Amino acid sequence: MITLDHVCVKYRQRLAVAEVCGTFATGRSTAIVGPNGAGKTTLLKAMAGLQPLASGLIHAPERVAYLPQRTELDRQFPMTVAELALSGSWRRSGAWRRLDRTEQDRAAHALGHMGLAELANRPIGTLSGGQLQRARFARLMVQDAPVLLLDEPLNNLDPASRDLLLKQLTDWQIEGRTVIAVMHDLDLVSRHFDETLLLSGTVQAWGATPTVLAAARAEIGFTGHSLWVNPLAEEAGS
Numbered sequence: 001m002i003t004l005d006h007v008c009v010k011y012r013q014r015l016a017v018a019e020v021c022g023t024f025a026t027g028r029s030t031a032i033v034g035p036n037g038a039g040k041t042t043l044l045k046a047m048a049g050l051q052p053l054a055s056g057l058i059h060a061p062e063r064v065a066y067l068p069q070r071t072e073l074d075r076q077f078p079m080t081v082a083e084l085a086l087s088g089s090w091r092r093s094g095a096w097r098r099l100d101r102t103e104q105d106r107a108a109h110a111l112g113h114m115g116l117a118e119l120a121n122r123p124i125g126t127l128s129g130g131q132l133q134r135a136r137f138a139r140l141m142v143q144d145a146p147v148l149l150l151d152e153p154l155n156n157l158d159p160a161s162r163d164l165l166l167k168q169l170t171d172w173q174i175e176g177r178t179v180i181a182v183m184h185d186l187d188l189v190s191r192h193f194d195e196t197l198l199l200s201g202t203v204q205a206w207g208a209t210p211t212v213l214a215a216a217r218a219e220i221g222f223t224g225h226s227l228w229v230n231p232l233a234e235e236a237g238s
Helices: 040-047 081-093 101-113 129-143 159-174 186-192 209-220 231-236
Strands: 002-011 014-024 029-033 053-059 064-067 147-151 178-182 195-200 202-208
Touching: 002 040, 014 040, 014 053, 014 195, 014 202, 029 040, 029 159, 029 186, 040 053, 040 064, 040 147, 040 178, 064 129, 081 101, 081 129, 101 129, 129 159, 159 178, 159 186, 186 209, 195 209, 202 209
Parallel strands: 029 178, 029 195, 064 147, 147 178
Antiparallel strands: 002 014, 002 053, 195 202
């Protein structure tokens, strides 16, 4: 569970997210949606502890797993698929300590679950987009955190990879984990997420997914494209 108490966050010295209050409940999945520049990634990074707050409080478990957008990963970094998965254990074992058999088995199981066992020794730079995202999900499995923060986890994937990762999101929820994901595909949101947070600098709506999406489509014509803008960005002149 994560609780936000009047959270305000700045991005490049400008207020990007203002007065967000609410709770992401244990064992529930929530999609964060909104136009470009709405502050979705900024809020997600704040919950991950990677973006300082301008004001307010975030109450979160000590262990939170964060998956940035795929474009933020340096695919030329000299790392194999197995090493990427194993890096999920660094917080428990330390980045430079020799990993014990338990951690290695956990990583091998995760890669097998993601259909990557035969690619374990491949450099990550040789993977397709779908394979790379499955490897990053394997890393999340190794992290074994109660809260997962995912930034556009299903964008631009082949159907097989997308369906596999959607199943993993459901499995995490069944296990009682809190899943929070920035999403753009509202059809996937409507079919796979319990709740939706509609963000545009401030919270426009937050609640059961059918209710939030119906209100968004009826009132502002939001279809997943930038048909409206973040008022905070307008105030800042951007």
